[in-house]
Amino acid sequence: MTTTTDLTTDHSRAVADGSHTHSPGAASAAPQGSRAERLTSFSLDDIPVPTGREEEWRFSPVARIQPLFDGGLTTAGADGSGVRVSVDAAPEVKVETVGRDDARLGKAGKPGDRTGVAAWNSFEQATIVTVPAEAVASDVTSVRFDGEQAGATPSAAHVLVKAEHHAEAVVVIDHAGLATLNQTVEIDVADGAQLTVVSVQDWADGAVHASSHRARIGRDAKLKHVVVTFGGDVVRITPDAEFTAEGGEVEMVGLYFADSDQHQEHRLFVDHAVPRCKSRVTYKGALQGSGAHTVWVGDVLIQADAEGTDTYELNRNLVLTDGARADSVPNLEIETGEIDGAGHASATGRFDDEQLFYLMARGIPETDARRLVVRGFFAELIQEIGVESVEERLIASIEAELEKSMSVITGAAAPADGAEEAE
């Protein structure tokens, strides 16, 4: 039996300069090359429902996301939304539920795609998590979204995590159960603050989730932004990071594990608009089972004023079985030559049979050997997260993923003992 594995590493959109020109009016219809010219707006009229041919939707199962394009969704947490929202905050951290007219909302960037603008126009109440100036949170603050019903009404949520100047905190946003959720996570890291935001998508089968993360990072501030995606039918996360003053730093770490028929998409955009900021993007994913599809797009824009920028982005995918597909597209646009460093790397590889042979030749059974290799693939990244409780859960989740389909994997692999191939 032969199944073609579709491995895609698409560098076709990597551009070394900002030489593209597009007329601003034609924003939504034609594919857009430069992130500098991508239309962003709070108005539903400006960003219509996509057809799937648009640059930012070309890898996505648009039909499955359709319910989230509606700009009038129920607010998650409200009666009948089928989603429970709960917050467990560190003592130093303030949590509020506010109306959509709260002046603090909508300050970090603007929606850049249809789900983003639909989420913004839908929510009635938002959750604001504030780490007061100079406060150091003594514990992790947890925000949970629990989907509670099958065939849930599509709903929308808005979270603002605000670290005031020189504050320090870790905020973990969890997603579990069954839901159809469109979400915005605004992240505001004020001058000198150090914030870690972790978003874990551990949905049940059947969940559909789109989330626009929009971060702005102030002077000498540091954001560690972690995305972990395991569950759900379709998960599409679009983290944007924008520097507003010099000396800012963002570290964006992502880890995903896609099973059969899961679509996991992560589209990042780092906007170096000001000088002397640093960004590091590291995303790693594993895929197993037919129809497993992951998409990683990493856009980095170094604007003309952003001298002394230091940026590097990396995406690696490990394809464990036939029939899975990983798309990986790094884009780097550089509008000034006065930078410290700019690079990217992308690689998608199959499970290495020689590694398997080496480990098995030391007596290690195949399932254990595969587990070792996959754990090894993620090990370094997990250590980078720096939030112990999350790291432990993550290791357990990876184990569970491997457990789930190990029988499929071992069944698919040719035994080395000379057994006949089934035809």
Place this chain on the structure above:
Amino acid sequence: MSTLEIRDLHVSVETKEGPKPILRGVDLTIESGQTHAIMGPNGSGKSTLASALAGHPKYQVTSGTVTLDGEDVLEMSVDERARAGLFLAMQYPVEVPGVSVANFLRTAKTAIDGEAPKLRTWGREVKEAMGNLRIDSAFSERSVNEGFSGGEKKRHEILQMELFKPQIAILDETDSGLDVDALRVVSEGVNRAKENTDVGVLLITHYTRILRYIKPDFVHVFVDGRIAEEGGPELADRLEEEGYDKYVGTSAPAAV
């Protein structure tokens, strides 16, 4: 006391043009405590023999038998062969990123013995074995073979041979790429294992220099997928003088 018996072994390798026969009827018996050197020109099938015995999926056994103490090795999976007591020191050890040497050694030892090694004695044993092979203790935390030099990889292979205590060890060109010092350290490791565990060794090499450190009981000249001549250590000396010319017809010096 163990015996590895290879009888009339024929092996093919998968190529784009279909299966290509490499081994054409190998007969060889190795017993505990014995050291057999297999020498031969490049392309004679020496490494194929090593890989086929370990069960590499690229190689297909088309006929013949291999038994370890009467058990059919060819029916065993790769890991079962290792647990039965076969060990292959590879010519090109594979990098396994993110898996530390310490974790790898413990996992393999547990698999081979069927139980986890005693924490306290195991740590000491590993440390001592690493010291003997002049492997820096910092290697424990490094990923398996990742960024290792050629010599470090080979010492790591012999480290495993010493720790896993196989019945029969196959050393596939363990001497290749080693300078004199490293060759001596590696050879000492093999000799220690022979002394401590009575392991049977199948030593595959192109050159005779490793045989100055590891004394073979038997020397087999491997040509065109089978054993062309057999003898004692004196056969190695003759190969050193004469090379493989007489077996292959064309010029292919054995020792330089």
